Amino acid sequence: MTAKIEPIVGRYVTFDIAGTAHRVYFEEAGSGIPLVCLHTAGADGRQYRHILCDESITSRYRVLAFDLPWHGKSYPPVGWQDAPYQLTTQRYLETILAFCDALELERPALMGCSIGGRIVLELANRHADRFRALIGVEAADFQEPWYDTAWLHRGDVHGGEVCAALVSGLIAPQAPAEHRHETLWQYMQGGPGVFKGDLHFYRVDADLRGTLHGIDTATCPLYLLTGEYDFSCTPEDTLRTADAIPGARVTIMRELGHFPMSEHPRQFRSYLMPVLDEIEQQ
Template sequence: MLHGLAGSASSWREFGPLADSGCELWAADLPWRGEGFGGWAQRHDASGWVLDAVAAVPGGPDVVIAHSFSANMMLTLLAQHAVPAVRAAVFVAPFYRPAVEDFDWQTISYYLNNFHEILLEGIKVRANSRVRPDVQLDMALKVRERVGPCGWTRFFDAYLQTPTLSLDDVTIPCLVVGGDQDPASFPADSLLLAAALPRAEVHVLPGSGHFPMVQHPREFAGLVNSFLSIGVPG
């Protein structure tokens, strides 16, 4: 299980107890976790960090569940045939557009100027109810500073590259899960990605934002467990 930008392994805390008991779960803490790890954004090919995490699982994982930025890193690796042992993938709130022309200056402006709002949602789903909204906003702004311009550029560059990925070559079963209230990975991203993958099913959860595994853990776990029992060979 791979968390998104400014997340952590705890992103899967609600899902873990609800996962099929036959699964052995591993969760990576990646360099782009919330508390930050200096220098990761200077490595141009950030997917290498995901490859390292996958390789660290003894015997290699059968299935990778990846959220947000890490979903895009995993998608890149699969399109490059860099992780042949993985038999299925779950993409949670991925970023995808099928054509270069789908990106315009307004797209850049939205993701640049509203980046702290995207980070704020992650804080809101985790914050204690006693944490005031202004404090939550301050936290989001501090996380934005930790990510920095280089980190944001790595995220947006991964998004920009999605039209160039050879998704026809990603022939393993895939599950795509999005949220209809997601302010970052819009429902269309999930639907279009699933349509571009040869063997994919997609579910957009009503009332969910960018963190369906946290906001709707039972529904999310139900989808993943069903996918693992029916859609994954062997």
Template sequence: MTDGPDMAERPTIVLLHGGPGADHTLFKPELSAAAGFAQVIYLDQRGSGRSVRSGPLQWTWERWADDAIDFCDALEIERPVLVGTSSGGWVALLAAIRHPDRFAGLVLDSVMPGDTYERLEMFERLGGPEAREVALRYWAGDTGDEMTDAWERICLPLYSQQPGGDDVADGNRLRRVRWNDEVLDHFRMVLAREFDPWRGLDQVACRTMILAGEHDPVATASAARRFAHRLSHTDVRLHVLAKAGHGVFREAPKRSMDLLRDFVVSGHVPRLH
């Protein structure tokens, strides 16, 4: 970026979307503001959005994590801040575990899943006994059209705590997303059981910021607090935002952007030329 008559180096942020099976447009317009203090790079993960669809054999946490490294190598991005939201945060975390020397920082938004009883209690608190029952059956593997409809109608709206839901700030957000429902189904039936987000945390070496919504029904605030405690061997910041649900960057854009700016800028060390 410009600095008077000179050009000044600035940090790079690589963004990993959630879904899974969604795409990078979930970050827009909120994360576009980060271009004011960093170079912002979006990645549609393998199988999602505008990237190659491939197939289930390539839809693995390890492949996605290593894809993030290959992506940075291809673009010659050195030590970026890796930002992951929801399932994209699982990918970011695994990338930091498998490649601990590659990142200047790690930002995890709405990432750590709560224990089953915590998630069911939160769904019941937010949506009553019906929401709890639908969530229980959905997570148990009920794949019927009736259950899918009930999940989308009763439980998904509870992810957001904003009036009008996730589309309130930008009514075209969800219509822009190029979904691959097969990836989402693969996550639900296979990948969600395969990934242990608590394993290997001692390998995380970079500065880490954890963002959580106090009313997130899936990545619960209590799980985020346990996560921060487990990362106490490194520089870790935990922020639990009141009145926020799942996806803090969308739920509380101004506050989360302020936190991101402070985290990224305070840790940036310009390269010596």
């Protein structure tokens, strides 16, 4: 068997969020236009490993995927044990912008999935001038909760297994078994209460209905890509959201669910590449 070394490089960067230092892990590969990638709730940047290893992307884009604080290889800040983790809209925005500033990224493109897709809409609404283009994957202004967060942080159940079980139905049936189980393994490794804390943002603190009419897609193009099998952020949710944003580009992706970049990377690639081609030509 021939050894294979992937081109991904992992590093840590320390920067302030709300006045507190955070040590954040990120992976990158490639050169060219910066493309910042935001993972889903309760997971980490490993979801983007297939994009980081795709030479047809990294030959044109500097792909960067960071783990939110409390996630993956990123540590919580000092004193984390004194209060439960809870992600808010403001903290999420500050984290993304601080990461871009720390790496001196000038008007990067940015792609986020699920909670990352929801915050893409806020970035388009509040900070469009900071980005070359925004890609919301499984993104909508609001979704009706279909889950009970009480099960996500309990002493009598295995939190990681419960998290993976909760999201398992969101993966399209066409996803290759290898990638399906890899996606679920990432959820099994989340820290205690982290998935629940992320869903505070998704359920409580980020209802964007009626607030997005001011988005200017001429300043920053907005692409919305949603899988046809996603029942958390349904195609109807995304289409409804796009109706309120003149110029938003919507694609409903066949044979994909809520985690397209990790559950079926080859199928997702067929939808992502035309978007990246457009962004490169702008």
